[in-house]
Amino acid sequence: MNSANIDNIVARPKGLVKAKLSRDDIIMRGGMIVIALYLVMSLAFPLYSMFSKSFSTFKYDLSKFEVQVSDDTGQFPPTIVSLESLNGELEAIPNDELSTGSGGRLGVTMFFPDFSFRSPVMYRIRNVDNQGRFLVGSTLVTGTDWQELDSNTFRRVQLRPVRSTGLSNFINYFSTPALFKSIQNSIFISVISTIITVILAFWFAYALNRSCMRFKGFFRLIAMAPILVPSLLPGIALVYLFGAQGVIKGLLFGASIYGPIGIIIGSVFFTFPHAFLIISTALAISDARLYEAAISLKATPWKTFWTVTIPGARYGIISAAFVVFNLVITDFGLPKVIGGQFNVLAVDIYKQVIGQQNFEMGAVVSVVLIIPAILAFAIDRIVQSKQVALLTARSVPFHPKPNPRVDSAFTIYCGLVGLFIIGMLGICQFAALIKFWPYDLSLSLNNYQFDKMDGGGWGAYYNSIKMALLTALIGTCVIFFGAYLVEKSNGFKTGRAIFQMFAMLPMAIPGMVLGLAYIFFFNNPENPLHIVYGTMAILVICTVTHFYTVSHLTAVTALKQMDKEFESVSASLKQPTFKLFSRVTVPVCLPAILDIAIYLFVNAMTTVSAVVFLYSTKTSLASIAVLNMDDAGDIAPAAAMGMMIFYTNIFARIVHLIISKGILTRTQAWRASG
Amino acid sequence: MEGIKDPQSSYLSIKNLWKSFGSFTALKDVSLDIKEGEFVCFLGPSGCGKTTLLRAIAGLDLQTSGAVVQGGKDISNFPASERDYGIVFQSYALFPNLTIEKNIAFGLENTGRSKSEINERVSELLDLIGLPDQGPKYPAQLSGGQQQRIALARAIASGPGLLLLDEPLSALDAKVRVYLRHEIKTLQQKLGVTTIMVTHDQEEALSMADRIVVMNEGKVEQIGTPNEVYCKPETLFVADFIGEMTQFRGTISGKSLVKIGNTELNMVEHRFSQGREVSITIRPEDIIPLGS
Numbered sequence: 001m002n003s004a005n006i007d008n009i010v011a012r013p014k015g016l017v018k019a020k021l022s023r024d025d026i027i028m029r030g031g032m033i034v035i036a037l038y039l040v041m042s043l044a045f046p047l048y049s050m051f052s053k054s055f056s057t058f059k060y061d062l063s064k065f066e067v068q069v070s071d072d073t074g075q076f077p078p079t080i081v082s083l084e085s086l087n088g089e090l091e092a093i094p095n096d097e098l099s100t101g102s103g104g105r106l107g108v109t110m111f112f113p114d115f116s117f118r119s120p121v122m123y124r125i126r127n128v129d130n131q132g133r134f135l136v137g138s139t140l141v142t143g144t145d146w147q148e149l150d151s152n153t154f155r156r157v158q159l160r161p162v163r164s165t166g167l168s169n170f171i172n173y174f175s176t177p178a179l180f181k182s183i184q185n186s187i188f189i190s191v192i193s194t195i196i197t198v199i200l201a202f203w204f205a206y207a208l209n210r211s212c213m214r215f216k217g218f219f220r221l222i223a224m225a226p227i228l229v230p231s232l233l234p235g236i237a238l239v240y241l242f243g244a245q246g247v248i249k250g251l252l253f254g255a256s257i258y259g260p261i262g263i264i265i266g267s268v269f270f271t272f273p274h275a276f277l278i279i280s281t282a283l284a285i286s287d288a289r290l291y292e293a294a295i296s297l298k299a300t301p302w303k304t305f306w307t308v309t310i311p312g313a314r315y316g317i318i319s320a321a322f323v324v325f326n327l328v329i330t331d332f333g334l335p336k337v338i339g340g341q342f343n344v345l346a347v348d349i350y351k352q353v354i355g356q357q358n359f360e361m362g363a364v365v366s367v368v369l370i371i372p373a374i375l376a377f378a379i380d381r382i383v384q385s386k387q388v389a390l391l392t393a394r395s396v397p398f399h400p401k402p403n404p405r406v407d408s409a410f411t412i413y414c415g416l417v418g419l420f421i422i423g424m425l426g427i428c429q430f431a432a433l434i435k436f437w438p439y440d441l442s443l444s445l446n447n448y449q450f451d452k453m454d455g456g457g458w459g460a461y462y463n464s465i466k467m468a469l470l471t472a473l474i475g476t477c478v479i480f481f482g483a484y485l486v487e488k489s490n491g492f493k494t495g496r497a498i499f500q501m502f503a504m505l506p507m508a509i510p511g512m513v514l515g516l517a518y519i520f521f522f523n524n525p526e527n528p529l530h531i532v533y534g535t536m537a538i539l540v541i542c543t544v545t546h547f548y549t550v551s552h553l554t555a556v557t558a559l560k561q562m563d564k565e566f567e568s569v570s571a572s573l574k575q576p577t578f579k580l581f582s583r584v585t586v587p588v589c590l591p592a593i594l595d596i597a598i599y600l601f602v603n604a605m606t607t608v609s610a611v612v613f614l615y616s617t618k619t620s621l622a623s624i625a626v627l628n629m630d631d632a633g634d635i636a637p638a639a640a641m642g643m644m645i646f647y648t649n650i651f652a653r654i655v656h657l658i659i660s661k662g663i664l665t666r667t668q669a670w671r672a673s674g
Numbered sequence: 675m676e677g678i679k680d681p682q683s684s685y686l687s688i689k690n691l692w693k694s695f696g697s698f699t700a701l702k703d704v705s706l707d708i709k710e711g712e713f714v715c716f717l718g719p720s721g722c723g724k725t726t727l728l729r730a731i732a733g734l735d736l737q738t739s740g741a742v743v744q745g746g747k748d749i750s751n752f753p754a755s756e757r758d759y760g761i762v763f764q765s766y767a768l769f770p771n772l773t774i775e776k777n778i779a780f781g782l783e784n785t786g787r788s789k790s791e792i793n794e795r796v797s798e799l800l801d802l803i804g805l806p807d808q809g810p811k812y813p814a815q816l817s818g819g820q821q822q823r824i825a826l827a828r829a830i831a832s833g834p835g836l837l838l839l840d841e842p843l844s845a846l847d848a849k850v851r852v853y854l855r856h857e858i859k860t861l862q863q864k865l866g867v868t869t870i871m872v873t874h875d876q877e878e879a880l881s882m883a884d885r886i887v888v889m890n891e892g893k894v895e896q897i898g899t900p901n902e903v904y905c906k907p908e909t910l911f912v913a914d915f916i917g918e919m920t921q922f923r924g925t926i927s928g929k930s931l932v933k934i935g936n937t938e939l940n941m942v943e944h945r946f947s948q949g950r951e952v953s954i955t956i957r958p959e960d961i962i963p964l965g966s
Contacts (some may be wrong), residue, residue: 015739016738016739017736017737017738017740017741017751018740018751019736019749019751019753020752020756021753021754022754022756023755024753024755050948120683135855206711259874289949392788400770563763563765563767565765565767566769567764567765568732568734568754568761568763568767569761569763570780571733571753571754571755572732572736572754572755572757572759572760572761572834572838573760573780573781573831573832574755574781574783574784574785574832575755575780575781575783575784576784579783581785583770584769584770584772585770586772587771592888650829
């Protein structure tokens with residue numbers, strides 16, 4: 001009997017079985033919903049506010065207001081005039097200057113040239129319809145009732161703009177050459193920095209993976225150092241090296257470091273570790289059998305390099321390129337410090353918002369910046385998924401053979417790259433300890449008296465540590481728990497897919513954009529979450545969200561390595577999933593959990609872009625202090641503070657290492673025995 | 675359904691089970707009854723639905739439709755944690771960071787047992803599986819066969835009514851496998867626990883099971899004792915899947931006669947009409963060469 005027969009004979013029963021949820025199922029789904037709500041509040045809603053802001057324009061619509069003016073005895077004539085016709089006669093404000101921001105206010109007395117607040121003349125004013133609104137003092141008046149005011153009160157009447165939705169902000173943006181030029185500038189510096197960084201990082205990684213050069217461990221450490229400092233710091237270092245009074249400014253042959261040259265050199269510095277890590281991973285998984293085959297086929301080393309090495313590492317190289325591109329185009333700190341008159345998108349957002357208070361235009365630039373960032377992110381994800389497929393293939397690890405000439409060439413090369421990195425950090429530390437560069441080179445600790453400078457003083461430094469610790473603690477809990485729920489819960493497929501998408505999103509959102517989106521969402525007085533605005537809490541929430549994706553992926557990778565039947569076994573033994581989670585899952589994943597914590601800590605210490613919009617005078621941060629002190633011309637203290645961040649991160653790394661090696665050997669005895 | 679005692683006194687009844695994954699149907703109208711204390715094997719090639727059926731019984735992947743009744747209680751939509759069974763997976767799924775003792779004790783906690791009762795039960799189980807001194811070790815320190823027995827001990831620790839074994843021996847090497855077959859069977863008889871084992875290894879099924887459920891493409895092909903499925907296969911698939919056989923096309927030529935080519939053979943009485951084309955299968959051991 002074949003299957004078609006069976007299907008015909010037995011009609012499929014209609015009564016579908018609907019699962020009865022266990023307590024654990026309900027708890028896990030509840031937990032997932034809570035964390036998904038967190039992501040909606042901290043990501044989706046703010047981004048939505050930002051998008052809607054970019055399409056909003058505000059304009060004083062004078063046709064919405066009508067006035068009546070009395071004679072000297074307070075008697076009103078029957079004539080009613082609209083402000084629009086009044087403005088038409090007087091030409092008090094040209095029509096194209098009626099555009100404003102969401103907070104715009106327009107004093108009404110400018111339509112009455114012979115207005116005097118002492119005159120006995122009375123005024124009546126009203127909105128023509130429900131869209132109009134104006135302030136009397138601080139009281140908002142809506143509705144169409146007449147307000148009768150004496151002239152002393154009338155001078156305190158301010159018109160409010162009407163909101164409309166459309167593309168006019170974008171049209172405005174693209175017809176402003178100064179702003180439009182930034183797109184070109186941003187792409188230019190990102191492409192050039194990407195090419196240089198990827199080439200430098202490739203040979204560095206190649207030397208460490210494929211040669212028998214010495215001091216590999218040392219160079220590996222050096223290569224990772226830039227990750228521990230804010231991206232502002234290389235900018236400061238470049239000022240000291242190549243600035244107006246720079247040590248070796250002669251090397252530039254008269255070119256200015258303030259501009260694309262500075263941004264590119266600094267970008268190479270701060271993106272180097274990212275590119276190095278990715279390419280190094282790609283080179284480390286190469287298959288020795290391919291090289292043996294190449295040798296047996298008598299291929300030249302040159303040919304082997306192009307036919308075996310490069311194809312094997314191509315996904316790593318492409319992925320590194322897009323990661324670097326993304327980092328450079330979204331970076332704000334470096335072009336702020338060293339960019340000079342060379343405008344880029346990320347700095348435009350800052351200038352529009354902080355400098356000109358033009359939030360709508362800031363939102364427009366953000367939308368423009370999101371596009372290349374999302375593209376780079378999407379391509380990187382596609383490439384990375386292919387890299388994983390390569391990893392699963394079983395390969396024989398490659399062991400390089402000594403070759404004195406090549407090895408010493410690589411040692412020199414790595415030495416030069418190392419010198420570049422150490423030099424950049426060293427000059428900052430040196431400058432920080434100098435009394436008055438370049439006139440008095442005696443050593444002093446004056447630059448560490450942060451309390452005498454703008455930017456928040458030592459308080460900012462302690463705030464940073466507090467913020468980084470809270471981010472590491474809260475972020476690790478939320479992210480790991482969220483990853484556990486999405487990986488290990490049963491059913492609920494759509495919910496889990498949506499959650500995964502939310503978890504991937506933050507990586508595609510530039511920090512500046514996230515920060516600005518937070519202003520729009522959290523600084524709205526109608527939002528009950530408004531209370532966190534200006535507190536430490538919003539800084540922590542923002543930073544956790546900003547660095548959510550990488551941490552989430554780390555957690556998911558660790559969880560995927562766990563036997564997928566643990567939850568089934570635990571359920572069959574009638575034990576609550578929470579017990580399994582605390583007694584098995586967390587202890588086994590402890591190394592990954594500690595990695596997430598240190599990643600969040602270091603990034604919270606160095607981040608500038610998202611939090612620059614969100615700090616208040618009470619919650620200034622060390623990285624923000626670097627920015628503000630540099631802005632105020634206190635460059636040496638800025639360097640000193642930047643190096644404080646560096647040492648703090650080194651200290652945190654050492655603590656992380658001790659915990660990983662020390663405590664883990666005790667709690668993870670089972671691992672060694674295996 | 676609840677409370678109605680099954681007339682055939684079966685301990686576990688599967689009734690008209692269907693399971694679909696999207697457009698793919700993994701189980702097609704599966705029904706079977708398992709008696710108390712019985713050792714049943716689900717046997718079939720990979721992808722035949724035997725593991726899907728086991729997971730439906732365990733409540734790990736719920737069936738699309740149909741009923742599961744255990745001990746007279748309809749548990750069709752119960753979550754795994756509210757069912758009464760112990761399970762051993764192919765990977766054993768031992769908790770790597772807990773000692774052997776802690777692994778076995780995992781399911782004994784939160785059940786109203788005192789610490790000393792738990793310890794007593796754990797050492798009793800370690801004796802039972804023949805690993806009395808291994809309690810303080812970690813799973814990674816034991817061999818595959820030992821780990822397998824620990825997983826078994828953990829599954830039976832709290833005395834479940836049903837023991838589910840999902841390919842428990844397939845990760846082991848051949849020698850250990852044969853030894854453990856015997857061990858598991860002895861243990862099962864000693865405890866008298868109703869047991870279902872999923873396997874694709876017919877030798878395993880034939881040597882261990884009281885009854886075998888042969889499955890193919892999501893359907894039950896035959897349910898019977900090892901002897902029945904081997905000697906009286908009900909379908910061509912069963913005849914082909916279990917043991918060696920040679921297949922011929924033949925024509926019915928008499929009440930107990932069949933013609934293959936030009937040779938006429940005697941056979942058991944059948945229900946086919948004269949002249950009907952049939953498939954004939956012959957086991958190699960049934961061919962007895964006669965000296966000339």
